[in-house]
Amino acid sequence: MLKRKWLLRKWPFNRTNDFQRFIILCDPRTGSTWLHTLLNSNPQILSYGEVLREKDNISALEPTIWRSHHSSIQAIGCKIFYEQLCESRFLHVFDELVSNKKIKVIDLSREDIRATFHSLKTAEKTGDWSGGKMNKEIEVPFEEKEFDLHVYKSNENRSKVLKALNQHELFSLSYEELVKDQTLQLNKLQRFLGLTPVSLFSLLQKQSK
Structure with a gap:
């Protein structure tokens, strides 16, 4: 599926800029x-996926990911961390998002903040950010002051970031809600993007229990 879309991205015919733009924050x-x-x-x-990486020099999202695509693609986006938009080197991207109120925002969070922090520390320790190498639980102690900060x-x-984007259409979703009822939440999200819901899947493996 994804390979086909990457091929269509270079297809010179039936191209359009008329698609829904979105970001996962x-x-x-x-x-x-x-x-x-x-x-x-x-x-x-x-x-x-993640486009604002340290090694990349993105002048703007519009010519980078929101250039013309094959007309079969109806929604195009990427994921951006809140902390990235608060860095001076990505201020131009932040301004671009704020100025275009047609961009839809998916606000993804996790209710269990300790689990989020533990997962972050584990990934930093192991170098495994996608879960492909993990096969057992790893203890990662941390200080309360570090967690509080x-x-x-x-x-x-x-x-x-959300205050600056308060005039954009917003879809709030937590990791726990997605785990609890994946079909319901994904159907709602697809409708939010203006699409008829279809069954979605992922081959990604959970990093730890």
Whole structure:
């Protein structure tokens, strides 16, 4: 499915800029890669995943991911961390998102913040960010002050970004809601993007219990 969409991305015919633009806004380790792969299983959705990486120099999202695509693709987006939009080097992307109110925002969170932080520390320790190498639980001790600072910065970044995007259409979703009733939440999300819901799937493996 995804290979076909990547091929259609280069197809010179039947191209259009008339598609729904969206972003998945989140903190690291909140299930964003899982959601990204689920959305990509819909033949009408193309998610570019994480695009604001340190090694990349993106001038703007519009010419990078929102350039013309094959007309079969009806919704195109990517995932961006709240903390990235609060960095000075990505201020131009933040301004681009704020100025285009037609961009739909998927606000992905995780209710269990301790689990999020533990997952982050585990990934940093093992170097495994997708769960492909993990086969057992790993203990990662951390200080309460370190955790408290993480929570404070996370809340501050999320509040700043969502306040700036308060005129955009917003779909709030938690990792726990997605786990509890995947079909219901994904159907609602696909309708939010203006699409008729289809069954979605992901080959991604859970990193730990």
